[in-house]
Amino acid sequence: MSNINKKLAQDLTWCVNHDSLTGLPNRTVMRERIVSALQRARRNKSGVAVLLIDVDGFKFINDTHGQDAGDMVLKMIAGRLHGQILLGEAVARSGDNEFILLCEQVEQAAKMAILAKNINAMLHQPIDVAGLALLVTVSVGIAIDQDGTHSADDMLRHADTAMRVSKEQGPGGWQFFCAQVHEQSQMQIMIAHGLRTAIARDELSPRFQPIVVAESGRIVGAELLLRWHPPEGPVSPALFIPIAEMTGAIVEIGAWVFRQACLAEADWRRRWGVAAPYVSVNVSTRQLNNESLVDVFAAILCETGADPARLLLEITETTLMSDVETNIRILHSLANLGLRVAIDDFGTGYSSLAQLTRLPVSVLKIDKAFIDGIDRNPESRAVIRAVIGLGRALGLKMVAEGVESSDQQSELCAYGCDLIQGYYFHNPLEEKTFVDTVEREIQKGVTSSVEPLHFLIYISTAVEPMSQAALDALLKQSRLYNRPAGITGCLIYQDGYFMQMLEGKREVVSKLMNKVKNDPRHTDIRTIVEGKAPRRVFVDWSMELRDLVPGPNEPDFNDWQSRTISLPELAEDARTCYTYMMAYMHAGIVH
Numbered sequence: 101m102s103n104i105n106k107k108l109a110q111d112l113t114w115c116v117n118h119d120s121l122t123g124l125p126n127r128t129v130m131r132e133r134i135v136s137a138l139q140r141a142r143r144n145k146s147g148v149a150v151l152l153i154d155v156d157g158f159k160f161i162n163d164t165h166g167q168d169a170g171d172m173v174l175k176m177i178a179g180r181l182h183g184q185i186l187l188g189e190a191v192a193r194s195g196d197n198e199f200i201l202l203c204e205q206v207e208q209a210a211k212m213a214i215l216a217k218n219i220n221a222m223l224h225q226p227i228d229v230a231g232l233a234l235l236v237t238v239s240v241g242i243a244i245d246q247d248g249t250h251s252a253d254d255m256l257r258h259a260d261t262a263m264r265v266s267k268e269q270g271p272g273g274w275q276f277f278c279a280q281v282h283e284q285s286q287m288q289i290m291i292a293h294g295l296r297t298a299i300a301r302d303e304l305s306p307r308f309q310p311i312v313v314a315e316s317g318r319i320v321g322a323e324l325l326l327r328w329h330p331p332e333g334p335v336s337p338a339l340f341i342p343i344a345e346m347t348g349a350i351v352e353i354g355a356w357v358f359r360q361a362c363l364a365e366a367d368w369r370r371r372w373g374v375a376a377p378y379v380s381v382n383v384s385t386r387q388l389n390n391e392s393l394v395d396v397f398a399a400i401l402c403e404t405g406a407d408p409a410r411l412l413l414e415i416t417e418t419t420l421m422s423d424v425e426t427n428i429r430i431l432h433s434l435a436n437l438g439l440r441v442a443i444d445d446f447g448t449g450y451s452s453l454a455q456l457t458r459l460p461v462s463v464l465k466i467d468k469a470f471i472d473g474i475d476r477n478p479e480s481r482a483v484i485r486a487v488i489g490l491g492r493a494l495g496l497k498m499v500a501e502g503v504e505s506s507d508q509q510s511e512l513c514a515y516g517c518d519l520i521q522g523y524y525f526h527n528p529l530e531e532k533t534f535v536d537t538v539e540r541e542i543q544k545g546v547t548s549s550v551e552p553l554h555f556l557i558y559i560s561t562a563v564e565p566m567s568q569a570a571l572d573a574l575l576k577q578s579r580l581y582n583r584p585a586g587i588t589g590c591l592i593y594q595d596g597y598f599m600q601m602l603e604g605k606r607e608v609v610s611k612l613m614n615k616v617k618n619d620p621r622h623t624d625i626r627t628i629v630e631g632k633a634p635r636r637v638f639v640d641w642s643m644e645l646r647d648l649v650p651g652p653n654e655p656d657f658n659d660w661q662s663r664t665i666s667l668p669e670l671a672e673d674a675r676t677c678y679t680y681m682m683a684y685m686h687a688g689i690v691h
């Protein structure tokens with residue numbers, strides 16, 4: 101063979117065995133290496149591990165930054181993996197965004213977990229792609245053979261299964277293949293299989309969870325929730341929906357769900373006219389990505405005669421933000437059909453606020469995670485208040501999810517939330533029960549169920565001048581009591597006078613006032629105004645110490661000042677007092 105031919109043959113062999121982009125061996129070569137490693141291990145009675153390394157969100161990198169960027173990322177990862185391998189290890193590229201690492205002489209499984217962690221740590225250094233610093237994570241599935249019973253294909257399959265389980269738990273993780281993982285994957289296969297025929301076998305059914313007016317509890321809408329009951333027994337939606345998403349079955353199931361929603365809307369409108377509740381339906385990422393979604397929904401609307409304006413599509417914030425440009429386009433097409441759109445689980449998905457204004461959205465659903473702490477936790481309250489403020493500014497309706505107590509209801513009303521949904525009012529109901537419930541409500545009429553918020557402002561005279569330390573102690577003591585009691589407010593101390601605003605449930609505020617009235621630190625306590633408050637002014641407990649010496653940021657009033665108005669003078673007019681208190685909150689100077 102001539103030298104040229106020899107070189108050509110070598111090049112050809114190299115190409116057959118290697119991945120041209122990264123220069124790493126390919127899957128076929130790696131499979132052979134695993135076969136040999138397993139044979140050696142059987143002879144030496146040692147262990148072998150196969151790590152399947154899958155780049156998280158690779159499609160997103162390709163879609164957002166272009167394929168060249170994606171290629172660059174793969175090359176960098178290949179380089180870093182190759183640079184890290186030790187004697188007895190080998191690395192290969194096995195698919196689009198997958199690498200395989202083979203380790204021999206494995207004595208302890210725990211070392212493989214450390215290796216998996218190190219791989220992610222190594223990727224923590226940003227990858228520079230055309231001036232962009234990309235942060236990449238990988239999900240790692242680990243299969244180990246310690247008794248010489250597995251084939252190379254078993255190892256690759258097990259590592260792949262473990263990697264998928266790891267991915268489901270979030271990016272940047274690792275997972276061993278074990279009996280549990282095996283069981284889980286078998287169950288997933290069974291569920292995926294069952295779902296394919298669930299519609300044909302009539303195993304799906306809708307439930308309707310009422311959505312009510314925050315203040316009165318009157319039903320104005322319903323979220324359609326899906327239930328699946330195959331002959332072996334019901335399967336939780338938390339289990340089957342992600343699998344339906346993964347396999348794509350959600351596209352057909354989603355269309356079925358939308359049809360049920362349309363049928364319900366048309367039926368309810370026939371029964372109750374414009375007073376009929378609207379219907380909310382969940383739409384998943386996979387459905388949104390399906391080209392024919394708009395046509396399918398249009399056909400179902402036409403066939404069922406449903407009013408699109410009374411149907412609300414719920415799309416999670418994470419789904420929306422995963423590919424904003426495409427989703428904006430699709431949502432506009434859906435909105436053009438007359439459908440309305442809600443952002444579901446709002447507050448959990450890092451929305452870009454600028455993008456929010458570009459989406460044809462009319463409702464924000466505040467995630468249960470924030471509702472849980474609202475009656476106890478000032479941070480949750482601050483978030484709710486900010487989200488409601490944002491929603492109002494954008495002209496959106498707000499729905500709070502997962503409301504489970506009357507205290508949570510009161511708080512949400514106090515911050516101006518429009519609608520709520522949760523076990524405190526209703527469980528998800530079968531359609532007949534839902535219809536009966538609405539029917540009963542219409543006949544009985546609904547009266548307000550929420551206790552209105554009470555507020556009170558008083559003024560008093562300090563018995564002796566309060567030092568900063570004494571005021572700090574008072575603030576600490578007040579916080580301790582007021583937070584769990586659901587009282588918010590503000591205490592101002594100025595020039596020997598106190599002015600205090602308290603907000604909360606009527607009986608709780610009255611109980612506190614009785615204690616405060618007996619406090620020897622002040623006297624001449626006079627209530628300026630009290631009554632029902634439409635909204636809570638303060639998020640938490642706060643206090644302001646005002647001395648009349650000009651502060652560094654205060655304008656020069658000397659030429660203008662004829663006299664200074666004291667707190668008692670301010671207290672002559674209840675409205676001015678209220679405005680003065682509000683000003684503290686809005687200026688953000690209270691702590």
Ligand SMILES: Cc1cc2nc3c(=O)[nH]c(=O)nc-3n(C[C@H](O)[C@H](O)[C@H](O)COP(=O)(O)O)c2cc1C
Nearest residue numbers: 577578581582591598600612615616617619621622
């Ligand atoms: C001007 C002023 C305002 C006060 N505000 C509160 C308050 O908002 N919450 C609170 O728990 N105590 C407040 N206190 C303290 C209460 O009067 C009382 O000392 C405290 O509730 C402890 O009462 P106890 O020992 O009976 O539990 C305030 C005291 C003064 C002088």
